Amino acid sequence: MTPPQLQPPHRRSTPIRRTLLSAALTGGLGLATQAAAQAPVDDRARDAAATPQDAGSPGGQVVEIDRVTVSAASRISRPGFDAPTPTTSLDAEELQVGARSNIAAFLNELPQFKNTSSPRTDGTVQGGARAPVDLRGLGSGRTLVLLDGRRFKGDDDLNTVPSILVGGADVVTGGASAAWGSGAVAGVVNLTIDERLVGAKVDLRTGISDDNDAEEQAFGVAVGSAFAGGRGHVVFGAEYYNNEGITPRTRREHFGRWSQISNGDGTFTITPDVRSATAVVGGVIRSGVLSGKAFNPDGTLRDHDFGRVVGSSSIGGDGPALDDYAALLVPSRNYRLLGRAIYDVTDSVKLTAQVRHARAYGDFKRFFDNDTTPLTIGIDNAFLPEAVRSTLQAAGETSFRLGRWNSDYGWPDLDYDRRIDEFTVALDGRIGDTWRWDTHYSHGEYAGRWSTPGFLLRENYALAVDSVIDPATGQAVCRIALTDPGTDCVPLNVFGDGAASAEAIAYVQGHPWRQERERLDVAGLGFQGDWLQLPAGPLSVSFGLDLRREEIVHRVSAEDEAGAHRLINYFPLSGSYLVREAFGEALIPLVANAGVLNDLELNLAARFSDYDTVGGVWQWKVGATNEFFPGFKGRTSLSRDVRAPGIGELYATGGIAFGTVADPFTGTNVAYTSYSGGNPDLTPEESDTFTIGVSYSPPAIAGLSVSLDYFSIDIDQVITTVGISDALGRCFNGNQALCDQITRLADGSIAFQSVPVNLAHYTTDGIDLDIAYATPASRLIPSLGGGLNFRLLGSWIHSLKTDDGIAEIEYVDNLGSGLGVPRLQFSGLASYQGNRFGGNVRVRHIAAGNQSNTVAITNNHIGSHTYFDLGLRARLRDSLSSQVELYANVNNLFDKAPPIGAFNARYHDVIGRYYTLGLRLNF
Numbered sequence: 039m040t041p042p043q044l045q046p047p048h049r050r051s052t053p054i055r056r057t058l059l060s061a062a063l064t065g066g067l068g069l070a071t072q073a074a075a076q077a078p079v080d081d082r083a084r085d086a087a088a089t090p091q092d093a094g095s096p097g098g099q100v101v102e103i104d105r106v107t108v109s110a111a112s113r114i115s116r117p118g119f120d121a122p123t124p125t126t127s128l129d130a131e132e133l134q135v136g137a138r139s140n141i142a143a144f145l146n147e148l149p150q151f152k153n154t155s156s157p158r159t160d161g162t163v164q165g166g167a168r169a170p171v172d173l174r175g176l177g178s179g180r181t182l183v184l185l186d187g188r189r190f191k192g193d194d195d196l197n198t199v200p201s202i203l204v205g206g207a208d209v210v211t212g213g214a215s216a217a218w219g220s221g222a223v224a225g226v227v228n229l230t231i232d233e234r235l236v237g238a239k240v241d242l243r244t245g246i247s248d249d250n251d252a253e254e255q256a257f258g259v260a261v262g263s264a265f266a267g268g269r270g271h272v273v274f275g276a277e278y279y280n281n282e283g284i285t286p287r288t289r290r291e292h293f294g295r296w297s298q299i300s301n302g303d304g305t306f307t308i309t310p311d312v313r314s315a316t317a318v319v320g321g322v323i324r325s326g327v328l329s330g331k332a333f334n335p336d337g338t339l340r341d342h343d344f345g346r347v348v349g350s351s352s353i354g355g356d357g358p359a360l361d362d363y364a365a366l367l368v369p370s371r372n373y374r375l376l377g378r379a380i381y382d383v384t385d386s387v388k389l390t391a392q393v394r395h396a397r398a399y400g401d402f403k404r405f406f407d408n409d410t411t412p413l414t415i416g417i418d419n420a421f422l423p424e425a426v427r428s429t430l431q432a433a434g435e436t437s438f439r440l441g442r443w444n445s446d447y448g449w450p451d452l453d454y455d456r457r458i459d460e461f462t463v464a465l466d467g468r469i470g471d472t473w474r475w476d477t478h479y480s481h482g483e484y485a486g487r488w489s490t491p492g493f494l495l496r497e498n499y500a501l502a503v504d505s506v507i508d509p510a511t512g513q514a515v516c517r518i519a520l521t522d523p524g525t526d527c528v529p530l531n532v533f534g535d536g537a538a539s540a541e542a543i544a545y546v547q548g549h550p551w552r553q554e555r556e557r558l559d560v561a562g563l564g565f566q567g568d569w570l571q572l573p574a575g576p577l578s579v580s581f582g583l584d585l586r587r588e589e590i591v592h593r594v595s596a597e598d599e600a601g602a603h604r605l606i607n608y609f610p611l612s613g614s615y616l617v618r619e620a621f622g623e624a625l626i627p628l629v630a631n632a633g634v635l636n637d638l639e640l641n642l643a644a645r646f647s648d649y650d651t652v653g654g655v656w657q658w659k660v661g662a663t664n665e666f667f668p669g670f671k672g673r674t675s676l677s678r679d680v681r682a683p684g685i686g687e688l689y690a691t692g693g694i695a696f697g698t699v700a701d702p703f704t705g706t707n708v709a710y711t712s713y714s715g716g717n718p719d720l721t722p723e724e725s726d727t728f729t730i731g732v733s734y735s736p737p738a739i740a741g742l743s744v745s746l747d748y749f750s751i752d753i754d755q756v757i758t759t760v761g762i763s764d765a766l767g768r769c770f771n772g773n774q775a776l777c778d779q780i781t782r783l784a785d786g787s788i789a790f791q792s793v794p795v796n797l798a799h800y801t802t803d804g805i806d807l808d809i810a811y812a813t814p815a816s817r818l819i820p821s822l823g824g825g826l827n828f829r830l831l832g833s834w835i836h837s838l839k840t841d842d843g844i845a846e847i848e849y850v851d852n853l854g855s856g857l858g859v860p861r862l863q864f865s866g867l868a869s870y871q872g873n874r875f876g877g878n879v880r881v882r883h884i885a886a887g888n889q890s891n892t893v894a895i896t897n898n899h900i901g902s903h904t905y906f907d908l909g910l911r912a913r914l915r916d917s918l919s920s921q922v923e924l925y926a927n928v929n930n931l932f933d934k935a936p937p938i939g940a941f942n943a944r945y946h947d948v949i950g951r952y953y954t955l956g957l958r959l960n961f
Contacts, residue, residue: 128208
């Protein structure tokens with residue numbers, strides 16, 4: 039069955055959408071009219087020389103109404119207010135360092151982040167086409183990403199935002215659910231759009247690795263201009279990115295064909311050149327008198343070189359390996375567009391309208407059906423060479439087992455298409471001198487298609503392999519044709535590379551596909567201002583309402599729904615949720631100018647979220663800041679944060695799996711049927727976060743700032759899925775929640791509900807360091823013009839533990855695991871920019887660790903890794919009207935090799951030295 043073509047997202051106006059839009063605009067315009075009538079504000083005039091006066095504006099002046107600007111750590115925006123939650127701010131210049139493919143790729147190399155999902159860490163484009171971020175290694179679903187303080191459709195995917203329009207990023211490294219809602223457990227990343235861009239800028243670049251692969255091409259353009267005499271401003275940005283990837287994995291000697299091999303004494307060794315010992319391209323006989331003989335393309339036999347066999351693996355020899363085919367770096371292609379217009383409706387009200395479109399697409403040779411379960415072949419098989427049949431008959435054998443590597447059936451093409459469309463409308467205004475309000479509504483739609491033709495159909499494959507000679511015609515037929523003449527089965531020749539006919543291959547191959555539709559509607563109304571004057575300063579407050587609805591519908595093929603494919607089957611999904619939220623925040627000045635209490639402030643925040651799925655939950659934060667002496671400030675916060683279960687966790691339509699498992703209750707192996715899916719009884723994850731730290735900007739050293747913060751995050755009721763073997767063990771040890779998922783049937787078998795449960799417990803704590811220094815170059819070298827900038831970010835992690843009720847695992851230093859984090863990381867940047875020339879050097883350090891903290895590996899140690907990146911730029915033209923800049927980067931300058939067998943490389947570079955050359959134009 040052919041998957042339906044991807045249609046443009048629906049534009050039908052749903053009731054929830056009409057309600058949200060009406061509430062946002064009606065309330066906003068009502069407030070706007072009232073605000074304009076009550077209290078015109080003293081807005082700053084534009085420079086008359088830069089912008090002509092608008093005769094239609096009061097007094098002939100053009101005024102600007104700033105959007106209600108908030109930091110990612112707080113809803114309150116007040117000059118001089120430093121939020122108690124640690125925040126790292128990055129400007130556009132810093133985000134460009136290294137010419138990364140997107141902002142997520144840059145952030146993932148900072149110490150607070152883990153590269154959980156990217157083309158480098160995912161062997162499939164399902165993950166590789168996305169660019170989320172993961173703070174603290176707690177999972178990308180526990181880091182909330184905002185665009186100008188608003189949620190956006192795209193599963194926090196930074197591949198959907200044009201980097202060329204981003205003016206900066208704030209990273210909150212602590213819980214922020216009270217300010218922003220569910221998901222902000224580990225922290226928040228807030229991107230800001232440069233909505234006042236004037237002129238145009240273009241960025242062109244190309245790149246290639248030292249091994250002549252991973253070629254990339256990128257193009258970006260951004261334009262901005264005032265209109266309506268300066269009352270309005272419009273910006274537009276677009277980017278295109280293409281990377282050819284790296285295939286296969288064996289192109290890197292430290293990565294391809296490495297595997298953990300058992301030593302037989304409970305220990306393992308990470309070993310090179312590991313291949314399959316159970317299957318061969320064209321087939322190898324696994325039993326009987328001809329065991330160890332492999333089929334040549336013409337059906338004759340040869341001795342197969344197994345190398346040294348350990349279990350199902352061989353070291354050396356002629357066997358195949360998945361790394362000979364699979365991608366090391368997934369090819370990726372995408373573009374993203376964003377347009378924003380702002381307009382001063384009145385002297386005190388600003389209208390913002392934004393549209394965003396993004397697409398990731400292409401086709402990718404994924405991998406074939408490499409299920410190497412041996413086939414049982416009868417000696418009456420229609421295609422069995424006569425010499426082989428005679429030898430088996432002479433030995434009294436009627437069948438044998440065949441191990442086959444099916445790469446000659448063709449590679450399934452993973453054809454994928456991911457599209458995001460979103461519009462946003464917002465109003466911002468002022469009431470009096472100190473109060474601001476904002477209201478917004480956005481509607482985003484995601485449409486995705488995943489099509490992977492070429493995977494084997496379980497039943498068809500079994501029927502086609504079992505071929506015989508039809509005694510009536512003397513032709514090869516499927517055995518089933520002898521009793522069912524109407525069958526469409528086509529017999530399959532499995533003896534030799536390329537022996538199968540095209541018709542037989544078409545019969546045994548299916549077409550898994552999934553089509554995805556997702557919608558997100560968000561509306562909000564907020565106020566902030568100074569409520570009253572206290573002795574130590576104004577009491578500032580922020581409060582408001584948020585409304586959010588998300589809907590997901592995933593359709594799959596009939597083959598997928600039936601579980602017809604041997605290796606991969608997509609599953610349908612349908613569900614939605616609606617959450618209504620109220621939030622409030624207060625900034626209370628307690629003491630000012632009293633000894634060491636120069637500016638003591640208390641920050642309180644709370645949010646109540648009412649989900650139609652999991653009910654009501656509270657989130658809150660208590661924080662305090664103080665300036666002890668000029669430039670030296672302290673801060674601390676304690677928060678309760680939540681992550682509500684996602685639609686997939688609640689409503690996934692699962693599949694069925696069969697097998698046997700060791701039963702600790704009976705001491706025997708028993709048959710089981712496992713039913714996977716969602717769990718509507720899940721409850722939200724709850725997290726308690728504590729931070730305390732100091733920052734210092736010494737008045738005597740202009741341009742220097744230092745901050746040091748301790749953090750502790752404790753997440754309870756973590757949502758996880760447990761397999762049948764673990765569930766039986768935990769039930770045996772007294773876990774009643776898992777016992778409830780197990781049903782013992784009358785025939786002695788087990789039925790198991792393999793669904794997500796609130797089971798695990800995560801804890802992590804550590805220390806973050808941020809040192810920044812900016813100075814004129816002449817301060818260090820009197821004859822040198824331009825400026826120097828230095829930045830050092832570091833994280834030391836004391837612990838990252840998971841506890842699922844049975845096992846407690848420490849993941850600090852566990853660098854070979856996808857869940858592990860280094861003990862110590864730091865990233866340092868030194869840059870210089872003169873009138874014509876500039877450059878930067880970045881150093882990234884990852885402390886030593888282990889391949890595994892739970893498996894005894896003889897070569898377990900991973901040494902520390904330090905990477906150096908170099909960037910150079912030259913302004914070929916620099917005038918008031920235009921600027922042309924040539925830039926070049928070399929990442930991993932000294933070609934530092936990754937750890938051997940970097941199976942789950944989240945921190946280490948697996949590509950090697952990489953060159954980028956680009957051109958930037960501003961005019």
